[in-house]
Amino acid sequence: MNKRSIKNADVSGKKVLVRVDFNVPMRDGVISDDSRIRAVLPTLNFLKDGGAKVVICSHFGRPNGQVVEEMRLRPVRERLSELLGVSVADAGGPNSEHAAHVILSLSSGEFALLENLRFEFGEEKNEEDFSKQLASFADLYVNDAFGVAHRAHASTVGVTEYLPSYAGFLMERELEMLGRSLGRSGGATIAIVGGAKVADKIQVLRHVSEKVDTILVGGGMVAAFYVAQGLSGGAVVVSDEDVSAARELLDSDGANVVIPADVITAPEFNKNSLATVHDSSEVPEDEKILDIGPRSSQEYGRIISIADTIIWNGPMGVFEWPEFANGSISIANAVARNKKAVSVIGGGSTADLVGSLGLIDNFTHVSTGGGASLEFLEGKILPGVAALDEAVE
Ligand code: AMP
Numbered sequence: 001m002n003k004r005s006i007k008n009a010d011v012s013g014k015k016v017l018v019r020v021d022f023n024v025p026m027r028d029g030v031i032s033d034d035s036r037i038r039a040v041l042p043t044l045n046f047l048k049d050g051g052a053k054v055v056i057c058s059h060f061g062r063p064n065g066q067v068v069e070e071m072r073l074r075p076v077r078e079r080l081s082e083l084l085g086v087s088v089a090d091a092g093g094p095n096s097e098h099a100a101h102v103i104l105s106l107s108s109g110e111f112a113l114l115e116n117l118r119f120e121f122g123e124e125k126n127e128e129d130f131s132k133q134l135a136s137f138a139d140l141y142v143n144d145a146f147g148v149a150h151r152a153h154a155s156t157v158g159v160t161e162y163l164p165s166y167a168g169f170l171m172e173r174e175l176e177m178l179g180r181s182l183g184r185s186g187g188a189t190i191a192i193v194g195g196a197k198v199a200d201k202i203q204v205l206r207h208v209s210e211k212v213d214t215i216l217v218g219g220g221m222v223a224a225f226y227v228a229q230g231l232s233g234g235a236v237v238v239s240d241e242d243v244s245a246a247r248e249l250l251d252s253d254g255a256n257v258v259i260p261a262d263v264i265t266a267p268e269f270n271k272n273s274l275a276t277v278h279d280s281s282e283v284p285e286d287e288k289i290l291d292i293g294p295r296s297s298q299e300y301g302r303i304i305s306i307a308d309t310i311i312w313n314g315p316m317g318v319f320e321w322p323e324f325a326n327g328s329i330s331i332a333n334a335v336a337r338n339k340k341a342v343s344v345i346g347g348g349s350t351a352d353l354v355g356s357l358g359l360i361d362n363f364t365h366v367s368t369g370g371g372a373s374l375e376f377l378e379g380k381i382l383p384g385v386a387a388l389d390e391a392v393e
Helices: 041-049 074-084 097-104 128-135 169-181 198-209 219-228 240-251 294-305 326-337 349-356 370-377 383-390
Strands: 015-019 053-057 088-092 111-114 140-143 165-167 189-193 214-217 256-258 262-266 276-279 288-292 309-313 342-345
Touching: 015 041, 041 053, 041 074, 041 169, 074 088, 074 111, 088 097, 097 111, 140 383, 165 169, 165 383, 169 309, 169 342, 169 370, 189 198, 189 294, 198 214, 198 219, 198 240, 198 309, 198 370, 214 219, 214 294, 219 240, 219 288, 256 294, 262 294, 288 294, 288 326, 294 326, 309 326, 309 370, 326 342, 326 349, 342 349
Parallel strands: 015 053, 015 140, 053 111, 088 111, 140 165, 189 214, 189 309, 214 256, 309 342
Antiparallel strands: 262 276, 262 288
16 A cells, blocks of 8 residues: 555654544433544554554544533543543643643653644645644644545645644554455455445445446335336335436446345334335335345345455445344344455445444454445545645655
8 A cells, every 4th residue: 555654754852643433422411422432542552562652643523613611622632541541631722821831841652632623623624824823733743544545624624734644553554445345356256235325325336336246236226226126115205316327337347246036025114103014016106115025135145254355334224223123134134154354344334234233343344434434435546645645654
């Protein structure tokens, strides 16, 4: 990979600004899942062991340029201190005098955490002054925040104009694994694409169609694919645009697109609505498709079992409701069972799903970035990644 790796930087005695994604799920001030914090420990420990003075920065939530008390990073700093086994100093807001003072007094191997970057307007606007302010704290910059790599903000893009910049270990792994999942390994490559709407996934489908052998379709998109084949898509209104997009994919020379042979439908979009199995040719006009059916799960499972590379983005049905979760659970288990394959789970709801099933350790990689992995799979250039290539020497 051509991103400059932190492995190659001499960090001893240097002040290093590290952008991480500590936008962790939190309930009443308590972190309910600390995996985003754990995910950057290799980079932070590497910097500590290398004798750097480490200045960490992150956003949290959407405070829109205002200080919002519930969005302070204190709970994250406390959890991070526990995980690192050393106290992480509170540097306060990047524009405060306190920050400059705390950072100046850091010794090699010590950490400080700046307050939520999005308390400042300059962050999301990628303002020059704010980027310079962040850069003023350090000699080097490391981006380990894959989750915000699709955003051109001061701490992901602006700052790279002023500091030699490197990719952290998490950023490297995300790019390597997502890249490998679309990389034509030589074996059978498949993409499993689900989720709520065609509009959200059409770019992913188009892009992966050129990269993989087979696409297994699930989720709310199934209706458009059925209509494109002259079948009933059920009660959900499918736009002409979605139908033509589906037809274009079915007719294209790209990947073989597999649509479910049966589905689970219900009269209402409702947790307790009566679930029934229907063959693809017999979807009632007045019912909504809410999951793939058991035959489809079996067929998809067979295709998954012989794949060498698997990329999965988007659940097969409304997995939040038990009656409509079986398709997604069955696919998650099938991917987990294929131990010989490189299996990559796109972030967001698919990562939540495999996390809730306790299956995370069964995949080669589970992305920490929802929006970022989606844009990667759409074939877009991620500004935070491009900026590392173009950064000052
Ligand atoms: P995404 O984040 O785009 O992958 O979409 C995830 C969402 O898609 C989940 O919240 C699912 O409930 C929803 N979803 C999956 N299948 C369907 C379906 N058949 N109809 C409506 N929503 C669905």
